[in-house]
Amino acid sequence: xxxxxxxxxxxFKKYHGQEIENCIQCGxxxxxxxxxxxxxxxxRQLFAMAREGDMNEVLHANTIWLCVSCYNCxxxxxxxxxxxxxxxxxxxxxxxxGIKPPKMLHLYRSFNAPVEKNGRLTDVMAMAGYGLRxxxxxxxxxxxxxxxLSRKRLELKPASVKNIDGFQRVLKxxxxxxxxS
Amino acid sequence: xRESKPKIGVYVxxxxxxxxxxxxxxxxxxxxxxxxxxxxxxxxxxxxxxxxQQLVIDDIRKNDLxxxxxxxxxxxxxEKTFRTACQAAGINPYYFQMACIREHDSWxxxxxxxxxxxxxxxxxxSVARVAHHQQLTSRVVDINPNVLVIGGGISGMQAxxxxxxxxxxxxxxERDPSIGGNMSKFDKTFPTLDCAACISTPKxxxxxxxxxxxxxxxxxxxDVSGFVGNFTVKIxxxxxxxxxxxxxxxxxxxxxxxxxxLSEFDHDLTKRKAIFTPFPxxxxxxxxxxxxxxxxxxxxxxxxxxxxCEAGAxxxxxxxxxxxxxxxxxxxATGFETFDPTPLTQYGFGRYPExxxxxxxxxxxxxxxxxxxxxxTKDGKKPESVAIIHCVGSRDQNYMKYCSRxxxxxxxxxxxxxxxxxxxxxxxxxxxxxxxxxxxxEFYNRLQEEGTHFIRGKVSQITDMVDSPEDEGKLMVVAxxxxxxxxxxxxxxxxxxxxxxxxxxxIEDIARMVGISVDSDGWINELHPKLGPLATPSxxxxxxxxxxxxxDIPDSVAQGQGAAGAAxxxxxxxxxxxxxxxxxxxxxxxxxxxxxxxVCVYGAISYHPALNICEVNEAICKGCGNCAATCPNKAIDxxxxxxxxxxxxxxxxxxGPADFHHGTDEQAA
Numbered sequence: 010x011x012x013x014x015x016x017x018x019x020x021f022k023k024y025h026g027q028e029i030e031n032c033i034q035c036g037x038x039x040x041x042x043x044x045x046x047x048x049x050x051x052x053r054q055l056f057a058m059a060r061e062g063d064m065n066e067v068l069h070a071n072t073i074w075l076c077v078s079c080y081n082c083x084x085x086x087x088x089x090x091x092x093x094x095x096x097x098x099x100x101x102x103x104x105x106x107g108i109k110p111p112k113m114l115h116l117y118r119s120f121n122a123p124v125e126k127n128g129r130l131t132d133v134m135a136m137a138g139y140g141l142r143x144x145x146x147x148x149x150x151x152x153x154x155x156x157x158l159s160r161k162r163l164e165l166k167p168a169s170v171k172n173i174d175g176f177q178r179v180l181k182x183x184x185x186x187x188x189x190s
Numbered sequence: 191x192r193e194s195k196p197k198i199g200v201y202v203x204x205x206x207x208x209x210x211x212x213x214x215x216x217x218x219x220x221x222x223x224x225x226x227x228x229x230x231x232x233x234x235x236x237x238x239x240x241x242x243q244q245l246v247i248d249d250i251r252k253n254d255l256x257x258x259x260x261x262x263x264x265x266x267x268x269e270k271t272f273r274t275a276c277q278a279a280g281i282n283p284y285y286f287q288m289a290c291i292r293e294h295d296s297w298x299x300x301x302x303x304x305x306x307x308x309x310x311x312x313x314x315x316s317v318a319r320v321a322h323h324q325q326l327t328s329r330v331v332d333i334n335p336n337v338l339v340i341g342g343g344i345s346g347m348q349a350x351x352x353x354x355x356x357x358x359x360x361x362x363x364e365r366d367p368s369i370g371g372n373m374s375k376f377d378k379t380f381p382t383l384d385c386a387a388c389i390s391t392p393k394x395x396x397x398x399x400x401x402x403x404x405x406x407x408x409x410x411x412x413d414v415s416g417f418v419g420n421f422t423v424k425i426x427x428x429x430x431x432x433x434x435x436x437x438x439x440x441x442x443x444x445x446x447x448x449x450x451x452l453s454e455f456d457h458d459l460t461k462r463k464a465i466f467t468p469f470p471x472x473x474x475x476x477x478x479x480x481x482x483x484x485x486x487x488x489x490x491x492x493x494x495x496x497x498x499c500e501a502g503a504x505x506x507x508x509x510x511x512x513x514x515x516x517x518x519x520x521x522x523a524t525g526f527e528t529f530d531p532t533p534l535t536q537y538g539f540g541r542y543p544e545x546x547x548x549x550x551x552x553x554x555x556x557x558x559x560x561x562x563x564x565x566x567t568k569d570g571k572k573p574e575s576v577a578i579i580h581c582v583g584s585r586d587q588n589y590m591k592y593c594s595r596x597x598x599x600x601x602x603x604x605x606x607x608x609x610x611x612x613x614x615x616x617x618x619x620x621x622x623x624x625x626x627x628x629x630x631x632e633f634y635n636r637l638q639e640e641g642t643h644f645i646r647g648k649v650s651q652i653t654d655m656v657d658s659p660e661d662e663g664k665l666m667v668v669a670x671x672x673x674x675x676x677x678x679x680x681x682x683x684x685x686x687x688x689x690x691x692x693x694x695x696x697i698e699d700i701a702r703m704v705g706i707s708v709d710s711d712g713w714i715n716e717l718h719p720k721l722g723p724l725a726t727p728s729x730x731x732x733x734x735x736x737x738x739x740x741x742d743i744p745d746s747v748a749q750g751q752g753a754a755g756a757a758x759x760x761x762x763x764x765x766x767x768x769x770x771x772x773x774x775x776x777x778x779x780x781x782x783x784x785x786x787x788x789v790c791v792y793g794a795i796s797y798h799p800a801l802n803i804c805e806v807n808e809a810i811c812k813g814c815g816n817c818a819a820t821c822p823n824k825a826i827d828x829x830x831x832x833x834x835x836x837x838x839x840x841x842x843x844x845x846g847p848a849d850f851h852h853g854t855d856e857q858a859a
Contacts, residue, residue: 033585035621036670040650041536045677051670085536085650087586 011106016064024098029056031088038082038092048072052082052092059099068106073099074113115142125180128170132163196227196321199255200313201246203237203262205292212296212305218261221310225317229253238268243275250279257281257320261289261313282327284770284830287320289313311843318842322834326770331809333419334518335761338363340411340700343371344743345735346523347393348750349757354402356758361515362397363425364407365696368472370394371525375455375469377555377563379743380603381633387556391471398473408478410696412512414703417794417809418730419518419766429508431479432465436503439467439475443495443504451483457550459560465495470558479504519730519757522700522714523750526691526736529583529590536651537582537687542665543568545652545685547582548600555607565611565684573614573683577667578604579649580620584690592711594690595740598624601688602633605642617643617680619669627742647672652685691740704731705793713739724753728792732756771830772811773818777803779825786817786826 011019020026032053039051049070050058059067067073076096083092100117104110119138123131136154140147157163170176200222204210215233223231230249234242237260249255258281260272265288273283289312299305335358339350342364350360362369374394376386397403406425413424432443447463455468462468464483467475485492486506496504528549531539539545544567546554553559567573578601584594598620605616618637623644625631638644647669656666661681671678693712701708706726707715714737717725724732734753735746775786775795782802787795794810795817797803806817806826818826827833 033621034672035581036647036672037650039670039672040647040668040677045670051675051677053670053672054675081650087581087588087648089587 013062013064016068016102016106017059017062020059020064020098020102024095024102026059026095026098028090029060029095031090032056032060033088035087037085037087041081041085042076043079043081044075044077048075052076052096055099056090056092056095068099068103068108071111071113072096073103074111112143112146115139123167125177127167128173128176129168131167132157133165134167194256196257197229197253197255198225198227198257198259198317198320199246199249199253200225200228200231200259200261200317201237201242202231202233202291202309202313203242203260204233204235205262205296206236209262209292209296209309212299212302213291213309214302214306215309217306218291218309218313222259222261222313222317225314227257227321228317229255237262238271243271246272246275247279250276250281255281256285257323258286259289259313259316259320260286261291261309261316263292264288264290264294282325284326285320285323287316287323289316314846315839315843319835319839322838324829324832326829328770329768329808330765331419331768333761333764333766334421334516335359335764336361336515336517337519337521337757337761338411338421338423338515338517339521339523341371341523341525341694341735341737342366342369342397342405342407343523343525343735343746344373344390344393345525345746345750345753346371346521347397348747349521349523349734349754350397350403351393351400352751352754353758354400356754358402358758358761360403361423361425361517362403362405363409363411364405365410366468367408367430367466367476367478368394368468368474369397369405369407370469370471370473372527372549373743374471375457375549375556376552377557377559378603378607380599381627381629383603383606387471387558394471394473405474406513407474409513411700411703414520416516417807418728418760420809421517421520421730423515423517423520425513425515427511427513428478429510430476431481431504431506431508432476433503433505433508434474434476436501437476437499438501438503439477440500441467441477442498442500444477446494446498448492448494449483449485451480456553456560457547459550459553476503518761519732520704521732521734521753521757522704522737523734523753524694524697524700524737526740527694529689529692531582531687531689533589534582537579537649537685538652538654538665539687542652542654542685544665544683545687548597548604548686548688551604551686552600555604555611565608565614567683571683572612573608575615575617575664575680575682576608576612576684576686577617577619577649577652577665577680577682578686578688579667580618580688581648582687582689583692585621590690590692590711592690592740593624595624596742597688597690599627599630599633599742601686602637602642604686605637606640609640609642614683615643617645617667617682619645619647619649619667621646621648627744645669645671645678647678656681691736693737697737704728705791706731713737724749724756730760766809768809769813771813771828772808773806773813773815773826773828775804775806775817775821776825776827777801779823780804780821781823781825783822785820785822789816789820791816 036053039045039053045051050072055072073096078093080093116139119135122138123134202215202219204215219231219233236242269288273286276286277283291309295305295308337353338361339346340363342362350362353360373390379386409425409427412426416422443465444463447465449464450461452458453460453462465477465479467477481487554561557563583589608614608616625634649669651668653666664681667680705728709715714733716723716738732753734749780803784797786804792810792812794807795804815828818828
């Protein structure tokens with residue numbers, strides 16, 4: 010495990026987390042967050058901890074995984090902090106340092122896999138990816154799936170974007186740029 | 191004017207050890223004595239002291255010196271001192287040059303040898319320059335003793351009263367139909383809770399009755415020209431359509447007027463008539479007709495006011511008038527307006543009827559307001575709980591990044607009034623409580639003792655989606671209680687948005703007319719943030735109150751008095767000396783391209799179409815040199831900084847005495 014100060018430094022410099030130094034702790038983000046009641050710490054508190062260097066606690070918190078990227082907080086933040094972006098950075102850091110990811114990580118990855126392959130999301134593929142790792146959770150979702158199917162809200166055949174080659178070139182370049190940074 | 195051969199005296203100052211601690215002053219004066227045209231070179235402990243100045247004076251008289259160089263501190267410190275000494279000894283003060291060997295040398299150079307060398311170079315430059323100096327004389331102009339005050343709020347009224355009491359004539363221009371400004375809308379004032387009307391109404395009356403104050407209400411400044419001591423101002427007097435001389439202020443016209451529109455004074459909470467006075471204590475008490483809503487102006491029919499006016503004061507034929515006045519000084523006191531919270535959709539202002547702005551809530555609390563001072567909801571019910579939300583629009587980089595300074599305090603005043611009048615629970619949602627001021631923190635403590643709920647967190651949402659059926663009809667205020675670390679959802683009957691302050695609309699036009707600037711938030715820039723809070727870079731233009739930034743009433747009044755003092759001290763002088771180091775345009779060379787006019791930040795240059803040349807107003811010119819540098823025809827010379835002088839100084843700085851000898855003799859001889 011890396012020390013708190015090394016992690017804080019990496020978050021601030023490599024991931025531009027330094028911006029959270031601007032936070033005035035007004036709580037607008039936590040008040041706006043639909044998931045805040047389920048979080049270990051609201052975003053406000055998470056940032057207060059991160060800037061004082063409690064990084065291991067921050068990376069172990071469920072907060073970063075529960076963020077649903079609704080951007081409610083970002084729109085209202087009086088200091089213009091890109092809260093959602095920082096949540097992504099912290100998720101990334103958590104996986105980098107090998108913190109045992111919760112189920113949420115698998116969900117994210119199941120979402121990402123079809124996007125990387127076809128350039129767009131297909132419900133069935135995402136569900137299949139997640140279901141293989143968490144069969145129990147998958148079974149619990151079967152009734153919902155059937156209901157969606159009956160209303161023609163479930164896409165069975167994986168569709169692809171028109172210019173899949175172009176899309177993958179963009180993706181490749183993005184990954185390359187990320188390695189450089 | 192040609193002078194006899196330059197005979198220069200050079201004086202090197204020790205400045206205690208400030209200079210001599212680093213620079214070998216003896217070596218510098220010795221070096222100077224060998225420079226061309228130098229007759230005398232000395233060094234002395236403190237040149238600025240009386241004996242130091244006397245040394246210069248005596249030498250000028252005894253040795254017929256006609257040029258002086260003092261190598262000491264910055265010209266900002268003592269240029270004036272030595273110019274005065276030169277003048278006292280009988281030579282033109284502009285025959286003096288200062289070499290800065292303290293700020294530019296001894297204080298910033300580590301190595302004594304290098305410092306001494308630099309001092310020699312600087313002295314050499316100054317000696318070369320001073321040989322080319324020309325005699326200049328400053329002009330003296332009369333100062334018009336009248337003062338214009340723009341804005342009739344508490345700052346402007348106070349400034350006008352103080353100047354008028356000092357025996358000078360004041361023109362007070364106010365764009366609304368009545369003076370009084372924002373303060374006349376308030377009910378109580380923090381932290382003493384005295385009644386705003388009780389303390390401001392006497393001021394309104396005093397202004398209205400003062401023999402030295404000429405009030406121009408419902409009027410706007412249309413143009414300002416001239417310069418310090420001699421401004422010419424055009425005032426646009428909007429037609430009231432009521433003859434102020436005939437009107438008795440009986441109010442029958444207002445009563446009979448059939449047209450109703452939302453009241454600006456009550457911030458849309460009530461309706462007013464198309465012929466109206468903004469509030470009962472208005473000064474003057476003469477109504478105005480709002481032509482946009484008057485049936486006669488809209489449809490050509492009605493004239494009810496005219497019919498019922500016994501004094502025959504209604505005059506539909508009135509026209510806009512432009513009045514020209516002359517003043518020596520101008521005080522800007524245009525004040526503030528409140529932030530409109532509509533863009534913050536999460537607070538539902540305009541959507542939920544029980545969400546009010548703070549200025550609306552002032553009106554609700556005021557005895558002349560929509561509810562005659564009772565705190566009730568729009569259904570007429572007494573509220574059981576009220577939320578007050580701080581920092582609405584303020585401290586938010588999406589709107590106004592600054593703290594509006596007064597909201598914490600007026601919010602707590604509201605909390606007190608709500609508790610006192612209704613007994614309702616009051617929730618103050620704040621980020622930080624800012625209570626710096628006499629008796630302010632004590633007021634905060636008093637509110638805590640009164641049982642106000644202080645919740646530290648910015649409200650993220652106000653919604654009518656309640657959690658339980660018994661709260662139906664209430665508004666839910668959602669915020670993280672950042673100290674208790676939980677999200678609270680509190681049902682309330684009324685919400686007050688403590689909106690921030692922003693500069694009054696039109697402030698930029700006024701600033702442009704008088705040649706001053708506003709900051710990125712729109713507030714007027716003062717001359718110096720600490721030592722020139724009421725002055726501006728334009729001489730004779732002063733500022734007071736909220737036009738410079740958010741302020742409470744005591745500060746606004748203090749600034750009004752301060753600006754009055756500054757204006758009085760200027761106009762009391764009677765005469766004004768105008769700096770001689772200004773630019774001059776050679777009419778023979780000027781081709782009328784007007785590029786100089788464009789770059790002049792002081793508006794000192796004007797164009798004569800008939801002659802196709804530009805001219806400099808020396809009273810406005812600050813000698814910055816923008817025009818001289820811009821002129822493509824080299825028609826402009828900046829006196830005391832002309833090309834001869836600057837080139838000679840540069841040559842002197844860069845080359846040794848043997849080289850810069852060139853050109854000096856034949857030109858200066």
